[in-house]
Amino acid sequence: MLLLSPRGALLSVYCPQIFLILSSGSYLALSSVVALGANIICNKIPGLAPRQRAICQSRPDAIIVIGEGAQMGINECQYQFRFGRWNCSALGEKTVFGQELRVGSREAAFTYAITAAGVAHAVTAACSQGNLSNCGCDREKQGYYNQAEGWKWGGCSADVRYGIDFSRRFVDAREIKKNARRLMNLHNNEARKVLEERMKLECKCHGVSGSCTTKTCWTTLPKFREVGHMLKEKYNAAVQVEVVRASRLRQPTFLRIKQLRSYQKPMETDLVYIEKSPNYCEEDAATGSVGTQGRLCNRTSPGADGCDTMCCGRGYNTHQYTKVWQCNCKFHWCCFVKCNTCSERTEVFTCK
Numbered sequence: 001m002l003l004l005s006p007r008g009a010l011l012s013v014y015c016p017q018i019f020l021i022l023s024s025g026s027y028l029a030l031s032s033v034v035a036l037g038a039n040i041i042c043n044k045i046p047g048l049a050p051r052q053r054a055i056c057q058s059r060p061d062a063i064i065v066i067g068e069g070a071q072m073g074i075n076e077c078q079y080q081f082r083f084g085r086w087n088c089s090a091l092g093e094k095t096v097f098g099q100e101l102r103v104g105s106r107e108a109a110f111t112y113a114i115t116a117a118g119v120a121h122a123v124t125a126a127c128s129q130g131n132l133s134n135c136g137c138d139r140e141k142q143g144y145y146n147q148a149e150g151w152k153w154g155g156c157s158a159d160v161r162y163g164i165d166f167s168r169r170f171v172d173a174r175e176i177k178k179n180a181r182r183l184m185n186l187h188n189n190e191a192r193k194v195l196e197e198r199m200k201l202e203c204k205c206h207g208v209s210g211s212c213t214t215k216t217c218w219t220t221l222p223k224f225r226e227v228g229h230m231l232k233e234k235y236n237a238a239v240q241v242e243v244v245r246a247s248r249l250r251q252p253t254f255l256r257i258k259q260l261r262s263y264q265k266p267m268e269t270d271l272v273y274i275e276k277s278p279n280y281c282e283e284d285a286a287t288g289s290v291g292t293q294g295r296l297c298n299r300t301s302p303g304a305d306g307c308d309t310m311c312c313g314r315g316y317n318t319h320q321y322t323k324v325w326q327c328n329c330k331f332h333w334c335c336f337v338k339c340n341t342c343s344e345r346t347e348v349f350t351c352k
C-alpha cells in the first residue's frame, strides 16, 4: 500500500490497485484504506468540508469510489468540451472535485452536475459489484414476478437510488455558505437524477434451447458517456435564474427564472446559472478563466474549434512537422510482413 503525500513522500508500503486522483496533482494509491486508518487519509485529502470529512471517516471504503466518480465526471467534462474555448479547466480553489469556477456561470452548472452524477454512478456501480459495505443490488427488484410483462426480477439490479442518495449526502455537504451560489449548486447537483431516467432493462431467457419459457430481467446503469451527452444538452438549454431573498433575515431562499415579470421557478430538471459566462479568451484569475493561448485550433473549421473563434481574433501560430508511419504492409509467404515508410507534411495551429 502506498500513500503519497503532496510532495511525493512515501508514507507506507506499495500495492498499486486503486488510484484516487486528487485535484492538486497528488494522488493516493490505496488497496485497503481501512488498514492504514481512516483518520490519516481523511485528514490528508484537501478541500473536504467538515461533514465530508466525517463521512470519509465513517465510510473510508467509499472515499475511493467517490474520488473515482468525481474524476470520471471531470474526464467526461473535458471530453464534452474538448472543442470549446472553455475546456473544463479552471483557475480556482482545488477540491476533490477539481478546480472550482468562481463565476456562477453555466459552465460551473455543468461541472457540478457532471461530478454529482459521476459520484452517484460510481457508487451505484461499486454497490452492484459488492465493493462497498452497506449496499448491494436493489432489493425491491429481486424475486418478484412482473405480472403485466410476464417476467421475473432476477440477477442484480443496480440500486441507483442508493447511489443518488449517497451523492446527495456527500457532494451536497460542501455547500456550507448560505449564499446564492449554494442554491445554484444544489439545484445543479440534482441533475444526477438523469441516471434514474436512463436506467436500462436487461433480460435473459431461460428454458430448453433458449425457448424463453421463463425470463428474468434486471436494471443496469447507463454508460457515463450517455449521461455526459444528456447533461451537455441541458447545458445548452440552461436557464438564467436570480435569487429571491425571503424572510426577515433576507437570506437567499429560492431561485426564480430571471425574466421581466417572471415569477416562475426553474424546473427541477433544468441546469441553472446566476451569472453570464466570461468569454474565456484571456487568462483571468477573477473569473477562473485559463484563456485559450496555446490551444490547438482548426484553421478550416467554422465551429467553436476554428482558429478565428478559438483564438478570439489574436491569430495563431503554424507548426509544421513531418508525420512518418508504416504503410502498404504486405504479407509474404512465409512468414514476414514488409512495409513501406510513408510520410506526410502536416501542420497544426495553436492560438497566439
Ligand SMILES: *[C@@H]1O[C@H](CO)[C@@H](O)[C@H](O)[C@H]1NC(C)=O
Binding pocket: 065, 122, 125, 126, 129, 131
Ligand atoms: C470493484 O472492485 C474490483 C476489485 O478491486 C475492481 O476491479 C472493480 O473495478 C471495482 N468496481 C467498481 C465499480 O468500483
Ligand SMILES: *[C@@H]1O[C@H](CO)[C@@H](O)[C@H](O)[C@H]1NC(C)=O
Binding pocket: 078, 087, 089, 290, 291, 292, 293, 294, 295
Ligand atoms: C485546456 O486548455 C488549457 C489552456 O490552453 C490547457 O493548458 C489544457 O491542457 C487544456 N486541457 C485539456 C484537457 O485539453
Ligand SMILES: *[C@@H]1O[C@H](CO)[C@@H](O)[C@H](O)[C@H]1NC(C)=O
Binding pocket: 298, 299, 300, 301, 302
Ligand atoms: C478541421 O475542420 C474541418 C471542417 O470542419 C474538418 O473537415 C477537418 O477534419 C478538421 N481537421 C482536424 C485536424 O480536425
